[in-house]
Each structure stands twice: as structure tokens, then as C-alpha cells.
Amino acid sequence: MKNIKYFLAIISIVLISWLNIKFPNSRILMVVGAFLTVVLIFNFSIRKRIQFKSYFLNPWNFLVSTQFSNQNTEISPGLMYEKMLEVVRDSNYKVRDSNPLKKSIFLTTPISLKSWGENIYIDINESNLGKSTIKITSVALQVYSWGKNQQNFEKLILEIEESLII
Amino acid sequence: MAIVIKLDVVLAERKMKLKELSEIVGVSTVNLSILKQGKVKAIRFSTLNAICSTLNCQPGDIMEYIDYIKN
Numbered sequence: 529m530k531n532i533k534y535f536l537a538i539i540s541i542v543l544i545s546w547l548n549i550k551f552p553n554s555r556i557l558m559v560v561g562a563f564l565t566v567v568l569i570f571n572f573s574i575r576k577r578i579q580f581k582s583y584f585l586n587p588w589n590f591l592v593s594t595q596f597s598n599q600n601t602e603i604s605p606g607l608m609y610e611k612m613l614e615v616v617r618d619s620n621y622k623v624r625d626s627n628p629l630k631k632s633i634f635l636t637t638p639i640s641l642k643s644w645g646e647n648i649y650i651d652i653n654e655s656n657l658g659k660s661t662i663k664i665t666s667v668a669l670q671v672y673s674w675g676k677n678q679q680n681f682e683k684l685i686l687e688i689e690e691s692l693i694i
Numbered sequence: 695m696a697i698v699i700k701l702d703v704v705l706a707e708r709k710m711k712l713k714e715l716s717e718i719v720g721v722s723t724v725n726l727s728i729l730k731q732g733k734v735k736a737i738r739f740s741t742l743n744a745i746c747s748t749l750n751c752q753p754g755d756i757m758e759y760i761d762y763i764k765n
Binding site: 601602603604607610611614689691692693694 | 721722724725726727728729731733734735736737738741
């Protein structure tokens with residue numbers, strides 16, 4: 529799905545450039561620029577709300593870059609949820625929402641040089657008896673994340689590992 | 695893992711709750727719960743020192759090596 533997204537983005541850029549060359553007096557680029565700006569502003573305005581999780585995680589949302597990672601742990605889901613909350617509160621992520629019943633946590637990261645910020649959705653599920661799987665989904669508010677999604681995973685996983693040294 | 699943690703046994707003998715131990719030792723209840731289950735990656739000597747000092751016990755009282763293959 530990610531490759532399809534990149535392919536479509538490249539095709540769109542090529543098509544828009546070709547149309548602009550073919551019809552130089554038209555306002556195609558301006559319209560496209562305005563559309564992308566509106567989408568970016570819309571994404572910014574809703575990104576901190578958990579209600580729009582399905583919008584950001586929709587595989588057909590081509591204007592964001594999504595990556596997920598699953599980590600298995602030997603710790604029970606309830607305890608792992610408490611541990612995750614402890615870890616993210618001590619880090620520079622901003623906790624926007626947490627649900628102890630669903631064992632899910634929603635974080636955001638600030639704007640940086642590489643990215644307009646990311647939304648991170650953490651879901652903890654029971655895998656085997658007394659063990660859990662942590663699903664971390666990082667969504668960058670742009671078509672290409674410039675490695676920020678991967679960086680978020682690595683940082684979170686490292687922080688979890690380090691927090692298990694007491 | 696072959697190291698079995700017997701923290702809950704010692705806590706029961708001292709009639710102390712985990713939360714109480716957490717407040718004295720300065721380690722969160724979550725971390726002590728994970729330690730009790732034997733799922734921590736490592737324990738610092740300073741933490742072990744604080745736990746043993748609080749519970750007035752030896753490190754061998756709260757952890758035991760069991761050779762599953764031999765047994």
C-alpha cells in the first residue's frame with residue numbers, strides 16, 4: 529500500500545507538471561497548491577483529536593505517511609499499559625488520550641525540521657496467556673516521513689527497554 | 695528464565711504492601727510489579743540495596759536460581 533501511495537504521488541506530480549507545461553496560462557498549480565494547503569491546515573486542526581484516528585489510519589489516505597510495528601513482550605497487557613504510560617510521560621511525547629479499557633494510548637510529536645509532526649497510536653493486546661503485543665502506528669502529516677516514523681519506533685522501543693532496568 | 699523472584703513472599707512475611715515498598719524504595723509500583731513477575735531486564739545494585747534494606751533481608755531471600763533442566 530505504501531508503494532502504491534508513492535507511485536500515485538509521483539504520477540500526480542508528473543501529471544500536474546505536464547498539464548502546467550501544456551496549458552501554461554491555466555491555474556492548475558495554483559489550484560493544486562491551494563488544495564494541498566487546505567488539506568494540511570485541516571490535518572493540523574484535527575490531528576490532536578482521537579476521534580479522527582480512523583481518518584489518519586485509513587490506508588487510502590494518500591496525504592499522510594503511515595508505518596506500524598509490532599513488539600511482543602512477556603509482560604501482561606494491563607501492566608504493559610501502565611508501563612507504556614510511565615515511559616511516554618517521561619519522554620518528550622505529548623499524551624493526548626489514553627484508554628485503560630481498550631489499552632490504547634494516543635501521542636503527538638512536535639514539528640521538526642524533517643516533519644510537520646506525527647501522531648502515534650499505541651495499542652496493547654494480549655497475545656498468549658500473560659503476554660502482550662504492542663502495536664505502534666506512527667502517522668506523519670506528509671506523504672513521505674523522511675525516516676521520522678522509523679525514528680519514533682526506535683526511540684519508543686529503546687525507552688521501553690531502558691525502563692525495564694530498575 | 696531460571697531466576698525466580700520471591701518478592702511477594704518476603705512482602706507477605708513482613709506484612710508490607712507493594713505500594714508501601716514502592717514509596718520507601720523510590721521505584722514505581724509498575725516496576726515492582728514487573729520485578730515480582732520476573733520480567734525486568736536488569737536490576738541495579740542500588741535498587742536491590744534499597745529493597746533489602748527496607749525489607750531487612752538478603753538478596754537470596756528475594757531471588758532464587760532454579761535449574762529447570764537438573765530438576
